[in-house]
Amino acid sequence: xxxxxxxxxxxxxxxxxxxxxxxxxxxxxIRQLLMLPLPLEGGAADQETSTGRAxxxxxxxxxxxxxxxxxxxxxxxxxxxxxxxxGILVAITATFTIPFTPGLMTQSVRRVAATAIAxxxxxxxxxxxxxxxxxxxxxxxxxDDFFGLTILQVWxxxxxxxxxxxxxxxxxxxxxxxxxxLVYVPVSKISHYIYWFFSRYLFGRRYGRRGVx
Amino acid sequence: MSEIVKRAQEELDKRYNRLVALNASSLCxxxxxxxxxxxxxxxxxxxxxxxxxxxERVRSVYRRQHDWLSRLFPNFTGARELTxxxxxxxxxxxxxxCTMCERCTVNCPMGVDTPVVMGAARGTLTxxxxxxxxxxxxxxxxIARAESIDIFKDMLKEQIGFLEEELREETGDPEASxxxxxxxxxxxxxxxxxxxTILPAAKIFHxxxxxxxxxxxxxxxxxxxLGDMKRAKAIAQxxxxxxxxxxxSEVVITECGHAVFSYRWSTPVWFGxxxxxxxxxxxxxxxxxxxGRIQLDQTANPDPITFHDSCNLSRKSGLAEQPRAVLESxxxxxxxxxxxxxxxxxxxxxxxxxxxxxxxxxxxxAGRPKAEQIxxxxxxxxxxxxxxxxxxxxxxxxxxxxxxxxxxxxxxTARALC
Numbered sequence: 001x002x003x004x005x006x007x008x009x010x011x012x013x014x015x016x017x018x019x020x021x022x023x024x025x026x027x028x029x030i031r032q033l034l035m036l037p038l039p040l041e042g043g044a045a046d047q048e049t050s051t052g053r054a055x056x057x058x059x060x061x062x063x064x065x066x067x068x069x070x071x072x073x074x075x076x077x078x079x080x081x082x083x084x085x086x087g088i089l090v091a092i093t094a095t096f097t098i099p100f101t102p103g104l105m106t107q108s109v110r111r112v113a114a115t116a117i118a119x120x121x122x123x124x125x126x127x128x129x130x131x132x133x134x135x136x137x138x139x140x141x142x143x144d145d146f147f148g149l150t151i152l153q154v155w156x157x158x159x160x161x162x163x164x165x166x167x168x169x170x171x172x173x174x175x176x177x178x179x180x181x182l183v184y185v186p187v188s189k190i191s192h193y194i195y196w197f198f199s200r201y202l203f204g205r206r207y208g209r210r211g212v213x
Numbered sequence: 214m215s216e217i218v219k220r221a222q223e224e225l226d227k228r229y230n231r232l233v234a235l236n237a238s239s240l241c242x243x244x245x246x247x248x249x250x251x252x253x254x255x256x257x258x259x260x261x262x263x264x265x266x267x268x269e270r271v272r273s274v275y276r277r278q279h280d281w282l283s284r285l286f287p288n289f290t291g292a293r294e295l296t297x298x299x300x301x302x303x304x305x306x307x308x309x310x311c312t313m314c315e316r317c318t319v320n321c322p323m324g325v326d327t328p329v330v331m332g333a334a335r336g337t338l339t340x341x342x343x344x345x346x347x348x349x350x351x352x353x354x355x356i357a358r359a360e361s362i363d364i365f366k367d368m369l370k371e372q373i374g375f376l377e378e379e380l381r382e383e384t385g386d387p388e389a390s391x392x393x394x395x396x397x398x399x400x401x402x403x404x405x406x407x408x409x410t411i412l413p414a415a416k417i418f419h420x421x422x423x424x425x426x427x428x429x430x431x432x433x434x435x436x437x438x439l440g441d442m443k444r445a446k447a448i449a450q451x452x453x454x455x456x457x458x459x460x461x462s463e464v465v466i467t468e469c470g471h472a473v474f475s476y477r478w479s480t481p482v483w484f485g486x487x488x489x490x491x492x493x494x495x496x497x498x499x500x501x502x503x504x505g506r507i508q509l510d511q512t513a514n515p516d517p518i519t520f521h522d523s524c525n526l527s528r529k530s531g532l533a534e535q536p537r538a539v540l541e542s543x544x545x546x547x548x549x550x551x552x553x554x555x556x557x558x559x560x561x562x563x564x565x566x567x568x569x570x571x572x573x574x575x576x577x578x579a580g581r582p583k584a585e586q587i588x589x590x591x592x593x594x595x596x597x598x599x600x601x602x603x604x605x606x607x608x609x610x611x612x613x614x615x616x617x618x619x620x621x622x623x624x625x626t627a628r629a630l631c
Contacts, residue, residue, distance in 0.1 A: 032234075033231060033234055033235065033238075034231070036229065036230050036231040036234050037230045037231060038230065038231040038232065039230050039231075039232060039482070040482075041478040041479065041481070041482055042478065042479075042480075042481025042482045043477055043478050043480075043481040045530075045531045058324065061322070062322055068319070068320050068322065069250060069320055069552065069556060070246040070247065070249070070250055070320035070321070070322070071246065071322060073249070074246055077244070077246060081244075081322075134245060135260045136245040136248040136254070136260040136263045136265075136266070137243070137244070137245040138260070139260035139261060139263075139266055140243045140245065140260070140263075140265050140266050140269050141243060142243070142289070142290055142291030143288070143289050143290075143291070144282070144289050144290045144291070145243060147289070187281050187282050188239070188282060189239035189242070189243075189290070190239075191239055192239045192240055192241070192242045192323065195235055195238050195239065195240035195323075196240065196323055196324070198235055199235060199236075199240050199323055199324040199325065199326075200323075200324050202232070202235070202324070202326075203318070203324035203326070207531075207555075210478070210529065210530055210531045211530075211531030211532075212527075212528065212529070212530075212531040212533075212555050
């Protein structure tokens with residue numbers, strides 16, 4: 001297999017297989033969750049409330065560090081969270097734009113994307129440092145917390161030259177790593193984000209019905 | 214696996230519904246942001262009592278059973294087998310160091326519902342006989358009272374007779390009464406044991422000209438604290454049956470946080486649609502003031518007053534504005550604590566903790582953030598609409614030298630009646 005064939009394989013075929021596994025695993029997990037009975041409370045507040053609005057407020061809270069006392073007080077942690085997740089979002093987006101819309105990946109776009117991922121990498125180091133040093137974090141950290149952070153750090157570190165240089169060697173490593181992550185993420189605690197959608201919906205629904213939000 | 218652990222595992226499995234599964238999943242990222250939203254953590258700085266750490270104890274057992282990776286590599290994910298020692302540790306984390314106040318939930322970016330996980334742990338511990346004995350006894354006493362109500366009726370009527378005399382004296386109306394078993398009344402008022410939950414409400418009903426009747430039963434429902442929904446439903450059934458028999462239009466629950474919460478949000482699930490509505494006394498007082506059915510004189514309560522939000526009422530039931538509106542009319546100098554409303558700190562003794570005497574030191578320490586809030590207002594009177602909080606705030610006042618009087622909203626309102 002020559003370099004070009006290998007690159008084409010990891011950019012398209014391997015990603016397709018990994019994405020299929022990714023979707024299948026999530027489909028099974030979500031089905032398992034939805035098969036369980038959902039004990040919802042009855043009743044509704046007397047005062048005028050809008051559950052829809054409360055759900056929207058619940059989802060929007062992630063974007064507003066001032067909305068919660070915890071993120072207001074620990075704004076540095078929120079900033080690191082934001083930088084880290086923007087880095088992830090950009091690194092994921094690049095795995096689609098590089099093979100499917102290469103024209104979009106101009107040199108300046110590459111620079112911006114690489115910078116965002118680099119910031120994510122820095123944020124990842126801060127997260128690891130906090131997890132090792134803050135007592136309330138250290139006491140609840142498990143090996144999979146460190147493993148998850150570490151493999152994403154490796155992924156970020158590979159993504160930066162891959163996105164910036166567009167070199168076939170880096171791209172192969174980046175896309176192989178992405179494929180491995182796609183299979184690992186649904187079974188790991190990194191899958192928290194998928195539950196976030198359910199949780200914030202239920203939070204908004206509950207507090208909306210009760211007239212709190 | 215011992216018999217008790219086997220039973221506990223079965224009870225945990227029974228409680229594994231969608232809410233428990235979601236909150237026991239990897240939803241919690243173990244970010245630790247919840248730590249200082251918890252009064253127990255603030256009290257002693259012990260990371261083991263931070264919300265994420267407490268729920269992690271229970272979550273790790275669920276994970277061992279239900280999470281794919283944890284089944285294969287439990288040490289990697291921190292998943293645990295259930296053991297009797299673990300269950301003993303749960304008694305502390307679920308009953309002693311968590312008041313199910315939901316303050317961590319509203320401060321969690323992921324929305325982890327800690328009380329859902331703790332509720333599963335409490336229910337499991339109750340089912341295997343490891344719940345605090347006093348809570349079990351109190352719940353059983355509530356059921357026993359319903360089973361032999363005829364024995365209590367005459368005694369209760371006699372006691373109410375004394376309060377009735379007091380009511381007549383204070384209102385100056387020789388016809389003023391505290392009716393019981395009055396069919397077709399507008400309101401069935403469910404109080405607690407203690408004149409402070411009966412007499413002020415009676416004065417307010419009298420002044421508002423309401424057709425009401427007093428329930429034979431107390432509003433409290435200790436089975437809710439136990440996570441024992443079967444027993445909680447049996448306790449609620451007493452009030453539902455009484456209200457149905459008396460054909461009232463409305464059941465009004467006294468100033469009791471967990472009672473309002475459970476009657477308001479759980480009874481529709483347990484009993485379906487009812488022929489009467491259920492409200493809190495604070496909503497009723499608010500409506501009387503708003504509609505001009507009672508007039509209040511602020512000068513009757515001249516001392517600086519602050520209001521403590523019961524978690525069950527403000528954060529969990531959206532009843533934060535009504536008591537404030539009443540206090541603005543009933544008190545000359547109303548001051549807010551910060552933070553307040555749904556962001557307020559728990560008093561430190563909710564969800565049954567106040568009843569467990571051997572954990573008194575724990576709850577007094579956990580009440581420190583609340584005591585500091587009160588001190589910062591400079592208030593001499595603290596009003597709260599929950600009897601559990603009232604008890605704890607009184608103790609906090611003594612313990613932290615706050616020089617405060619603790620009253621409920623009805624007392625302050627009754628005093629201000631024109």
